[in-house]
Amino acid sequence: GESVGLHLPTLSVQEGDNSIINCAYSNSASDYFIWYKQESGKGPQFIIDIRSNMDKRQGQRVTVLLNKTVKHLSLQIAATQPGDSAVYFCAEGGGSNYKLTFGKGTLLTVNP
């Protein structure tokens, strides 16, 4: 079946380093992709999204890259801070999907 997955379930980085979180998707009809951050005990919080007519989108300290050829999505966080420690989810939607399908999440730990 169609699925959204992550290459790395956990990622540990030093404060100030750049972080890259990866995600693979299998539904070639998906045309909308989104990253969420979830801190412990809280609901998911929107970080950044991208549509399939783009291959890169930048926000504040974050960049999302989309490679449709290999069905790969990544989230780059520049100058990672302790406050970035959380679980990060990618999700896909669009095409025949009337809803967002979420991956299982990557736990990012930032060491001071």
Next chain:
Amino acid sequence: NAGVTQTPKFRVLKTGQSMTLLCAQDMNHEYMYWYRQDPGMGLRLIHYSVGEGTTAKGEVPDGYNVSRLKKQNFLLGLESAAPSQTSVYFCASSIQLNTEAFFGQGTRLTVV
């Protein structure tokens, strides 16, 4: 602006009991969703609604019912709770399908 509000935040039920989870949004969003989140499973869609008076099944609808009598409210009901329904439940809303969804803070439900 409260966004998406869920009540209660915590609840313990005995097997066979019933309860209703309440979700309210003040953003005038048409679309509302109920997800459950289990360890290692990511977010799975239970039911969703594309507007007042409408509901539809998601990925894991069995054992749950929903109602959307008012645009701002989306109720999730458990008719006869089972231990397998122990989970964290999140409500979300969005202005359109396949756009940013705003999440509530979650309801932690334990069925014993």
